[in-house]
Amino acid sequence: MVDLAINEGVKFNFESKIWDVTLTDATLHMGEEERGEWTKLPHDLVFGADGAFSRIRHRMQRQSMFNYSQEFLQIGYKELHIPANTDGSHKLDKHSLHIWPRGKFMLMALANLDGTFTCTLFMPHDGENSFSLLKTEEQLIAFFAEHFPDTKAVIPDLVEDFFKNPTSYLVTMKCYPWTFSDKVALIGDACHAIVPFYGHGMNAGFEDITVLREMMEKYGDDWANLLNDYENSRKPNADAIAELSYRNFVEMSTKTADPQFILQKKIEKWFSEKHPDKWIPLYSRVTFSHQPYAEALAVGDKQDTIMKEILAIESIEEIWETESVEQRIIALLNE
Numbered sequence: 224m225v226d227l228a229i230n231e232g233v234k235f236n237f238e239s240k241i242w243d244v245t246l247t248d249a250t251l252h253m254g255e256e257e258r259g260e261w262t263k264l265p266h267d268l269v270f271g272a273d274g275a276f277s278r279i280r281h282r283m284q285r286q287s288m289f290n291y292s293q294e295f296l297q298i299g300y301k302e303l304h305i306p307a308n309t310d311g312s313h314k315l316d317k318h319s320l321h322i323w324p325r326g327k328f329m330l331m332a333l334a335n336l337d338g339t340f341t342c343t344l345f346m347p348h349d350g351e352n353s354f355s356l357l358k359t360e361e362q363l364i365a366f367f368a369e370h371f372p373d374t375k376a377v378i379p380d381l382v383e384d385f386f387k388n389p390t391s392y393l394v395t396m397k398c399y400p401w402t403f404s405d406k407v408a409l410i411g412d413a414c415h416a417i418v419p420f421y422g423h424g425m426n427a428g429f430e431d432i433t434v435l436r437e438m439m440e441k442y443g444d445d446w447a448n449l450l451n452d453y454e455n456s457r458k459p460n461a462d463a464i465a466e467l468s469y470r471n472f473v474e475m476s477t478k479t480a481d482p483q484f485i486l487q488k489k490i491e492k493w494f495s496e497k498h499p500d501k502w503i504p505l506y507s508r509v510t511f512s513h514q515p516y517a518e519a520l521a522v523g524d525k526q527d528t529i530m531k532e533i534l535a536i537e538s539i540e541e542i543w544e545t546e547s548v549e550q551r552i553i554a555l556l557n558e
Contacts (some may be wrong), residue, residue, distance in 0.1 A: 244269055244282050249406040268446060271409045272428075275396050275416035280409055289400065296393040296418060298328075298472070299354055300345045303384045305377045307338025314377045315340060322475050323371050328352050329476040330371055342378065344385075345476065354390050393418045395465050401454040405446035408453065410435070415461035420471040421509060427464050427516070431457055463516035467509060467523075487530050490543050494552055501556055502526070529555045 225235065242261060243252040249269045254261035271279025284291050305314055315321055317334040328346030335341060347353040352370075357363050360382050367374060367381060378384075396416035402408045411428030434456055435449075442449040478484040488504075495502040505523035508514050514522075533539065533552060542548060 241273070241278055244271075244279050244407060246282060246286070246403045246407050268405070269407045271407065271413045272411050273413055275394055275412045277409065277413035279407065280398060280413050283400075283403055283407065283409070284398070286403070289398065291398045292396070294395045296395075296469075296472075297347050297349075298345050299348045299390050299392055300343050301354070301385060301390050302388050303330075303342035303344060303378055304380060305332060305340035305342055306379065311338045313338050313340070322479055323374070324476050324478075324480045325352070325370055326477055326480075328370075330374070331475065340377075345472070348390070357385070360386075395469065397462065397465065399454070399458055401458065402450040405450060408450050415457075415465065417461075417465045417468045418472060419468070420475065421464065421468040423464050423468065423509065423516075427461060430460070460516040463520040464509075467505075467516065467520055483534060486540060486543065487534060490533060490548070491526070491530065493544060494549065497549065498553070501553065 229235070239253055240255065241251050241253050242257050244250065245252070249266045251264040251266065251269060252261040253264055269279065271277050271283075273279055280291075283289055308314055313334055315332065315334070319334075321332040321340070323330040328344070330342060330344050332340040332342045349355045352366075357366055363382060363385055367378075374381075394416055395418055396412070396414075398409070398414055401410075401414045410431040412424065415427060417424050417427070431453075435453055438449045438453055438456075442452075474484075491502065491504050495504055495507075503512070503522075505519060505526065508519040508522065509516065512519075529552060532555060533543075533548065536542070536548065536551070539548070
């Protein structure tokens with residue numbers, strides 16, 4: 224991506240530290256140290272794409288009428304590693320998302336192209352079944368033997384990885400407005416950092432860029448109106464994917480072990496295959512379509528309400544693949 228940008232005339236300044244911005248004239252302040260001497264870098268317009276702990280947003284937060292919230296989950300995460308087999312093949316099914324749901328904590332594994340898996344252990348920082356209680360090799364091995372016994376053969380470097388890799392935090396950050404006049408605008412995590420349980424943090428940032436590009440074609444050099452429409456368009460969708468991401472953690476850690484939830488997913492898959500024009504599951508709407516997040520969330524909530532009523536039908540476990548259930552879903556969709 225850097226090479227492509229350079230080919231389009233973008234200039235990169237690596238190893239440069241930006242400490243502040245003057246909002247009124249879009250001047251960046253660069254220096255080696257926060258309390259040292261700074262160099263002024265004047266610009267026509269600045270986009271703050273500097274992450275969840277953005278310096279650009281920090282300056283905007285000091286303005287009146289700027290709303291900001293930052294919420295850390297009590298859950299942290301640590302990355303582990305499943306190596307490939309000696310012949311380069313995967314130790315687990317490479318076409319599946321592997322989840323070990325344990326209520327308030329879980330382990331998950333995602334296949335990589337080289338035959339390995341990236342594993343992530345999500346669990347509370349403190350309390351019962353938490354990172355704070357796993358201080359020794361013996362405690363770690365005993366914990367995995369109790370809760371994830373089938374991983375012993377596929378995570379040979381568990382102890383080394385666990386104590387070498389950092390325990391990271393999960394934060395949801397929201398703010399508004401995302402812009403200051405026609406001089407400064409926030410994009411990506413700088414204005415909507417989310418937890419990673421839908422895998423859409425980067426995608427949401429790319430959507431910001433896509434919308435900006437569309438509005439550049441619409442507004443031309445009218446940056447004041449362009450940026451105003453940009454933030455008003457993207458804010459509801461950023462809030463929606465934040466909510467979806469948190470819900471997906473609850474779903475993966477708890478509901479995937481619930482027989483009722485598994486039955487619900489079977490019914491949804493069965494009905495959507497028969498009526499793809501009437502029912503697209505929420506995950507598919509978010510991941511495999513261009514439908515805005517806010518719209519997908521609203522439709523998903525309606526679908527969930529319908530499924531609660533379907534699951535309440537007497538003996539639904541035995542009759543879920545029948546015409547009567549199919550027609551009941553259609554009737555509820557038409558209400």
